[in-house]
Amino acid sequence: MKNIVIIGGGIAGVETACMLAQNGNRVTIIERDSKLFGKLNNWYCLFPDFKKSEELIEFYQNRLEKFDIEIKLNSAVDKAERDGEGWFIYTGNVRYAADAVVIATGYELFDASRKEELGYKIYDNVITQGDLEQRFKDKNFLTAQGKTPEKIAVVHCVGSRDEKCHNLYCSKVCCVTGVKQAIELSKFLPETQILCFYMDLRMYDKFFEELYRKAQEHYNIQFIRGRVSEVSENSDGRLSIKTEDTLSGRPMKMKLDMIVLLAGMETKKNTTEIAKKFGVEQEESGFLKSKDFHIGAGILSEKGIFAAGTCISPMSIKETIENARSTAQQVNEYLNTL
Numbered sequence: 001m002k003n004i005v006i007i008g009g010g011i012a013g014v015e016t017a018c019m020l021a022q023n024g025n026r027v028t029i030i031e032r033d034s035k036l037f038g039k040l041n042n043w044y045c046l047f048p049d050f051k052k053s054e055e056l057i058e059f060y061q062n063r064l065e066k067f068d069i070e071i072k073l074n075s076a077v078d079k080a081e082r083d084g085e086g087w088f089i090y091t092g093n094v095r096y097a098a099d100a101v102v103i104a105t106g107y108e109l110f111d112a113s114r115k116e117e118l119g120y121k122i123y124d125n126v127i128t129q130g131d132l133e134q135r136f137k138d139k140n141f142l143t144a145q146g147k148t149p150e151k152i153a154v155v156h157c158v159g160s161r162d163e164k165c166h167n168l169y170c171s172k173v174c175c176v177t178g179v180k181q182a183i184e185l186s187k188f189l190p191e192t193q194i195l196c197f198y199m200d201l202r203m204y205d206k207f208f209e210e211l212y213r214k215a216q217e218h219y220n221i222q223f224i225r226g227r228v229s230e231v232s233e234n235s236d237g238r239l240s241i242k243t244e245d246t247l248s249g250r251p252m253k254m255k256l257d258m259i260v261l262l263a264g265m266e267t268k269k270n271t272t273e274i275a276k277k278f279g280v281e282q283e284e285s286g287f288l289k290s291k292d293f294h295i296g297a298g299i300l301s302e303k304g305i306f307a308a309g310t311c312i313s314p315m316s317i318k319e320t321i322e323n324a325r326s327t328a329q330q331v332n333e334y335l336n337t338l
């Protein structure tokens, strides 16, 4: 029986753990937080089918019950040491021996207050998609002034594809998240006008394009090609934006009641810390560097160290699960060589 330590108990970590335990390995998950499933706990429902996040959590809780996986919550990796082919991993006063390690530290949302001109954490009616998910859960859509918003803008590409923020990559899932959230807003607030400001719409997966069409045809959501350059607040608490409709070439000014910023995905701060402890390389963007883009996404630069999920690159939950399964397969192949 081989020992595997998985760092991170989000969906990627849990799925990898289940796959590896199923193959008869002894698996330990080390999670910093007080509960598993990471950001999924904060999400109300998922694209493209509006499945409730809690259903997926319940599925994984049941899945975990089938295996004897050790789960160490509120724990961080303090130290990692090479031991021949394997590793010793220290957390608190416990030492784990591992034949292989899987890093599944996940992502965090870009801190939208870094884009000062968009007013996040300056104006109360500017929120992010993460804040909006909590509002869906609470069924609370009132503005800071206690009014039902008449007009809401969803702003794409906040902190992604942006040289100034040093994030040149596309975060891949925020376009479809924006479309999903616009539809949800429209369901909760049928009288409210909803507009999406985008640079390009990246509807890459099955059903995404359909969702986009539905947003326009069934929910009357307006899509405007243009980057919002500035947000300001009026004396009544309403917001004004400056942008340009890049299809017609016309500058635009508009008054709104609420703005939802689609913040991009970045690696978690502790990913760099973990990468250093295990001597694995990171891309310039901070994501972990795979050995091969095509055939070895989960294999890292150090022998016996693997990665799963959004610490490799932005991906959807569906892709995270697929990626975790593929990484588990790569770990198994590696363990067979020992």
Ligand code: SF4
Residues within 6 Å of the ligand: 156, 157, 158, 160, 161, 169, 170, 171, 172, 173, 174, 175, 176, 199, 200, 201, 202, 262, 264
């Ligand atoms: S997925 Fe869309 S919103 Fe997100 S970074 Fe890419 S183009 Fe921008």
